[in-house]
Amino acid sequence: MSAVANSALHRLRITLRGAVQGVGFRPFVYRLANETGLTGWVLNSSAGLVVEAEGSEAQLANFQHRLERERPKASVVTMRETTWLAAEGSTGFEILASDAGSGKTVTVLPDLATCADCREELFDPANRRFEYPFTNCTNCGPRYTIVRDIPYDRPNTSMRDFLLCPACRQEYTNPSDRRFHAQPNACPVCGPKLEGAIEDAAEALLDGEIVALKGIGGFQLLVDARQPSAVAHLRERKHREEKPFALMMPSLEMARDYCEISPAEVELLESQAAPIVLLRPKPGTDIAWNVAHCSPYRGVMLPYSPLHHLLMEECRFPVIATSGNRSDEPIAIANEEATARLKGIADHFLMHNRPIVRACDDSVVRLTRGSAGILRRARGYAPLGVHVREPLPAVLAVGGHLKNTVAIGIGQDVFLSQHIGDLDTIEARGAFENAIADLCRLYGFKPELVACDLHPDYASTTWAENSGLPLLRVQHHQAHVAACAAENDVQGEYLGVSWDGTGYGLDGTIWGGEFFHVNEDRYERIAHLRPFGLPGGDAAVREGWRSAASVIFETFGPEAADQRVRVMLQRGVSVIPTTSVGRLFDAVASLTHVAQQNRFEGQAAMLLENEIGTLRTDEAYPFPGGDWRPLIQTLLADRQAGTALPLMAARFHNALLAWILEVAAGARLKQVVFSGGVFQNRYLTERAAEQLESRGFTVYTHRQVPPNDGGIALGQAVLSRQV
Ligand SMILES: [Zn+2]
Ligand SMILES: [Zn+2]
Ligand SMILES: [Zn+2]
DSSP: OTTSOTTSOEEEEEEEEEEOSSSSHHHHHHHHHHHTTOEEEEEEETTEEEEEEEEOHHHHHHHHHHHHHHSOTTOEEEEEEEEEEOOOOOOSEEEOOOBOOSOOOOOOOOOBOOOHHHHHHHTOTTSTTTTOTTOOBTTBBOOTTTBOSSSOOGGGBTTTTSOOOHHHHHHHHOTTSTTTTOTTOOOTTTSOOEESOHHHHHHHHHTTOOEEEEOSSSEEEEEETTOHHHHHHHHHHHTOSSSOOEEEOSOHHHHHHHEEOOHHHHHHHTSTTOOEEEEEEOTTOSSOTTSSTTOSOEEEEOOOSHHHHHHHHHHOSOEEEEESSSTTSOOOOSHHHHHHHSBTTBSEEEEESSOOSSOOOOOEEEEETTEEEEEEOOTTTTTOEEEEEEEEEEEEEOOOSTTBOOEEEEEEEEEEOOOOBOTTSHHHHHHHHHHHHHHHHHTTOOOSEEEEESOTTOHHHHHHHTTOSOEEEEOHHHHHHHHHHHHTTOOSOEEEEEEEEEEEOTTSSEEEEEEEEEETTEEEEEEEOOOEEEETTTHHHHOHHHHHHHHHHHHHOGGGSOHHHHHHHHHTTTEEEEOOHHHHHHHHHHHTTSOSOOSSTTHHHHHHHHHHTTOOOOOOOOOGGGOOHHHHHHHHHHHHTTOOHHHHHHHHHHHHHHHHHHHHHHHTOSEEEEESGGGGOHHHHHHHHHHHHHTTOEEEOOSSSOSSGGGHHHHHHHHGGGO
């Protein structure tokens, strides 16, 4: 290069991979090339976005610099390749047609919330898209939920049957238009149409009725969040007794009337993913008591599609927005399916004729340790990948049993499906199989290896066993920490703290309170909770009093134990040993009379954390080496003495974090990785991280995937590199 005079022409080919399609990248490159005076072309290929640019050395340097700095906000570049070519003396800069060659490796984009420009047009009576519920542009709109195949072009989406009108076509083909190559581009003349009226739906909500709305990733059930009887109806019909419901607020201003919102939380609410953000509610508002009575948080989201904007503008009050299904079933996406399945739940339907290709729930996010932590990863995040350090074999990871997600490994990228859910029902297992077929088709991926959980009875494991492919069984808690280490790119040895409700251990017992010394792919289990028996096995997961009976039995002898399970414990029949911290939470919640059951996973632990409230103390129950017997003795003495509940709850949490500090100090490892459902507990996670960091440790927690079993597939995929 340097041997050539600066004025000489050079030609540079740049290939970008990642989320570079459907984000306005080509028009951006086109504009940039014109501004910097370069010639050449840009095209979308199935291997990525390819640019060939010709000009002087200075022009090309300027172009590359600005390409990185000014690229579209929604784009994610995971790989960049540059090659110098001989100048061709090209004239002008062109956008070439997509090449549909082999090797699909382009990232599919998640669905993006309505942008400010589109929102403005939506409420502008002079605009031709005034009050049009399906407006979108290159910066916003559906993606993952409408794409059938890649490359991401209109014929490969559920918009293929809507022919662009002349005005829309003009926008679509004009590189300087915001809608240039916006695949779902549409207007009232040529685009999808609403079936039903927004005013009628708003009226129905006001009357306390349940409205089924066809959203972006499936149907949602909406109800006026201020009417306890309407909320009760929804709970009854959906068979959802106590699990908190999420709210959609008409505006950020109104959300502020109901919740405390920090600037970082505002950013999350208004982000392109527009997830449900868990916020602290303000006291004394008119939100019905039964919306989320057993949670210290309110799950809040803002309108994220034009249809939501229009409906919420009409309502101007907060509504519950929950997935359109009966509990434990997948979310409904097709109109006929929804009317059949939601009959008996919904009183009123608001639908449209734009097909949804795949179901995608609303994502759930909470601010933890100052940044976003994902608790449910779906709309707005799926199917973005996690980039990992080492190349992986062509692996399909089928996840766990609860909060299932699946993943595929392609080179150094792991692409994760959206949240599928618990695999308890036939419908859910169908959705699981669809998600696998779907991910593989979308990425033209043929797995050569399947990674699954060690648990012999998981539906996902059974599927893997029947797949006919070579099988890698991954221990649950190792997969947890591997996932967290991978997404944080942790290098060198570390202490993996893997705490959750249940997972199958290497010794056939139920683990869930594990410490691993991890060195490369070697996991040494250096500490664990003192085991206790789960009387009745799985029944103990739902009924925390059983765990309580067991720790009482062990601490004080058979006479002290609950007589309902005393004989069972004495004989050791149907008693499964466990080291699960989640089950210890259940036991303590039961002994403090906070909760005797889990009506949804982790409920008792959540209620116990709530009890701490604003109390701050360093007092802790004795818990030497994970032995809970002195802890239980002191706790019961406290209860006897009438000690306040918040103090008992705090002392229990502090005992757990003291144990983490103790093991970390003994392990002589400077890096600590937290994973597992227990780390959804914000009090424990934040304080343990804080105290470890003040002692010189580096602490890693989940960011891109959930700490619960929703993140397991990533860990399984990553651990396949050892094969
Ligand atoms: Zn837009
Ligand atoms: Zn049109
Ligand atoms: Zn787990």
